[in-house]
Amino acid sequence: MLSDKTISIVKATVPVLETHGVTITETFYRTMFERNPEVKNFFNQSNQKAGGQPIALAQAVLAAAKNIDQLHVLEPAIMHIVHKHRSLHVTPELYPIVGENLLLAIKEVLGDQATDEIINAWAEAYGAIADVFISLENKQVKETLQQNGWEGYLPLIVTGIVQESSNIKSFYLKRPDDKTLPVHQAGQYISVQVDVPGVSYKQPRQYSLSMAPNSEYYRISVKKEEQGIVSGLLHNNWKMGDTLEAASPSGNFVYEGKENTPVVFIAGGVGITPLLSMLHVAKADTRPIHFVHCVQNSDVHPFAEEVKSLARSHMNLKVTTIYSNPIPVDQPDVVGLLSKEWIGKHVSKEADVYVCGPTSFMNHVVQCCQANGLAEEQIRFEVFGPSIGLGNN
Incomplete structure (x- = not known):
């Protein structure tokens, strides 16, 4: 439970975050990748170059500051991120690294404005937010394992490739041991990770499962993007019999059946x-x-x-x-x-x-x-x- 003082200090930083939030998060990613390059395995570097990831994180930090005393109102956004984290095999050990580099970024950007009182309040707030995520992600791990899923990445065999249009290919994937796959909820996706030539870390991507839920195979349908490193590799290099490292299905954008509503x-x-x-x-x-x-x-x-x-x-x-x-x-x-x-x-x-x-x-x-x-x-x-x-x- 956060103290009233911490809540008050964090809420007081909202105007600063509205002005400097993106600069803070851009600094955060730069700092973290320099100090902890091992975490690059969890991040889509194309999103970093395009600038979308810092903007999204700045919005999330701002929303957390505004609602630090009622985090439950952010539950839909939190669950969306939890599913992303689980698909990428984010572990509890990553949270202290993120927290440390986020505080360093706040200090660097705000300078003397980042008083010890503000940094200590945000350290306490970040710890509380991290505990929420870790708890929810651990719960999802247990549910995944109970549903015949796996933790981390599992090599799946490419058993079929279909050209769906001039720029989209479908890849059919099965387990190499002939065991059944966890049946996904309609709308969910899987993360895949590939080795990129000349890059020392794997690159993850999420692709929706584009077929009817079943336990025999998965189908992902990949658009070849002009600047897409991973999509280009999949289209140009992957062939029948190759393996693709994949995570269990994730995602909370799922179909909810109703009999009468259009x-x-x-x-x-x-x-x-x-x-x-x-x-x-x-x-x-x-x-x-x-x-x-x-x-x-x-x-x-x-x-x-x-x-x-x-x-x-x-x-x-x-x-x-x-x-x-x-x-x-x-x-x-x-x-x-x-x-x-x-x-x-x-x-x-x-x-x-x-x-x-x-x-x-x-x-x-x-x-x-x-x-x-x-x-x-x-x-x-x-x-x-x-x-x-x-x-x-």
Whole structure:
């Protein structure tokens, strides 16, 4: 239990964090990677270079300072991070390293403003926050092991590779010992880690499981990004029979079945992957289902036939394809961009909405849904990479 004095001091630092938060977190990562290079195995270095990770951490630290006396209000964000940590095999030993370097960064950026009283208060607050995370992550470890999962990374064999579109490949993965896999919840992902040539640390990435939950195999569907080191390696180097180090399924962006409430899945590009897994589960419900996929054109449209096949055999499923830049042979349902007006016409105000895609796409969709009267609790979305607030949040 934090003292009233500590709570008061931490809350008093909110204006400083609003002004200098990103500078503090940028300094934190630089300092930590210099002093403790072994932790690079836990971090996507592409996110570091793009600047998204420091921004996301600054937002998290600011939210913690504002709510230090009522951390329970941050539970959804905390659980999202807990799942990320478990997928990356973050252990309790990492927390003191993070805490030490965070305090050093605060001192470096704030200089004389970072009094002993402020540093001691933040040290106490960080310890309390770390205890929350460690407790929740230890609980998840136990649950994972009870569900036939494993701790850390396990080599899985690549048993199939399918070109889903011009820029997306699916990799089918099985255990080498022929044991069953833990059945994931529709919408969850796995972390994989690969050795990058010329780099002394492994690089982790999270990829959604894009198939119906089962205990026989996993399928991840990887978009080859222009600057994607790991996606490029997977597309160019991995072949049948190779192994890929993977963690047990994680993630709290999961499908919640309801019999009567309409559900709308809105995917942008490769954001279809967790929503496709959800669709395989949702099709068994009697609720009305609308599956919307926004892509540039048919050349980069993955799983088109799989979704159409599901629609042909399930009368409660409607599919809408939206192409922003169609080629001559294309016949999409809608040409252009998903608009507020289209959502207002085609998305029921009573619907549950699941959204996944690029951050800018999700921000647009969330705002359009909210502008049409959908409440925040009706809209769920998945952010890959640093979690930066969307919509009106």
